[in-house]
Amino acid sequence: MKRILLILLLFVGVFTLSSSNQSYTPELIKKRTINVIPLGDVPSQMLNDITQSIKSFYGFKCVIQNVVDTNITLLSANEENYVAGKILREYISLDYYFIITNISIVDKYDELWEMWGLAYCPGPTAVVSFNLLDDDGCSNEVLTTRIIKVTLHEIAHTIGFKGHCTISEKCFMNSGSSGLRELDKEDIWLCNSCKTKLERL
Numbered sequence: 063m064k065r066i067l068l069i070l071l072l073f074v075g076v077f078t079l080s081s082s083n084q085s086y087t088p089e090l091i092k093k094r095t096i097n098v099i100p101l102g103d104v105p106s107q108m109l110n111d112i113t114q115s116i117k118s119f120y121g122f123k124c125v126i127q128n129v130v131d132t133n134i135t136l137l138s139a140n141e142e143n144y145v146a147g148k149i150l151r152e153y154i155s156l157d158y159y160f161i162i163t164n165i166s167i168v169d170k171y172d173e174l175w176e177m178w179g180l181a182y183c184p185g186p187t188a189v190v191s192f193n194l195l196d197d198d199g200c201s202n203e204v205l206t207t208r209i210i211k212v213t214l215h216e217i218a219h220t221i222g223f224k225g226h227c228t229i230s231e232k233c234f235m236n237s238g239s240s241g242l243r244e245l246d247k248e249d250i251w252l253c254n255s256c257k258t259k260l261e262r263l
């Protein structure tokens with residue numbers, strides 16, 4: 063039962079920003095520079111691949127920031143995972159942040175349901191953990207492709223894309239509710255319906 067709940071929570075998380083004076087209009091968001099923060103041990107090639115994919119898909123400028131070592135204030139009760147919502151709140155400011163971490167992220171302080179990513183919808187921050195994305199011992203190449211799909215998915219939520227794709231299993235705005243097999247069916251691609259939805263924001 064726990065495994066089922068875990069998978070259901072993998073992709074579905076979006077956060078509503080309630081305590082900020084800044085309004086995150088699509089016009090403002092589309093002009094942004096994204097600060098990419100490695101939280102923990104993140105290979106530099108992976109960081110480059112992430113920033114390149116954000117730039118080429120959305121056209122946003124990206125700046126890779128210094129590595130942040132373990133931040134104990136963000137840990138969950140068992141001190142082994144980060145609480146995804148705490149990470150999002152930690153980086154709320156006038157700038158935009160994308161946090162990538164090798165540590166698992168969970169949805170609640172005292173729960174162990176791990177997620178791939180979480181984002182404000184719309185809002186200034188998104189986080190992706192790649193800890194679960196190579197659970198099946200995949201190659202580095204497959205891992206990188208998976209991270210890019212989850213990254214672009216979460217960035218779309220920050221622009222204001224609500225919900226998930228029901229049109230094409232190849233679209234990266236699918237919910238991911240069936241786990242890695244579903245993720246691997248996706249391409250680094252948006253179906254026409256999701257593309258139009260995003261462009262109209």
Ligand SMILES: [Zn+2]
Pocket residue numbers: 073074075215219225226237
């Ligand atoms: Zn989603």
Ligand SMILES: [Zn+2]
Pocket residue numbers: 227228229230233234235236252253254255256257
């Ligand atoms: Zn779609």
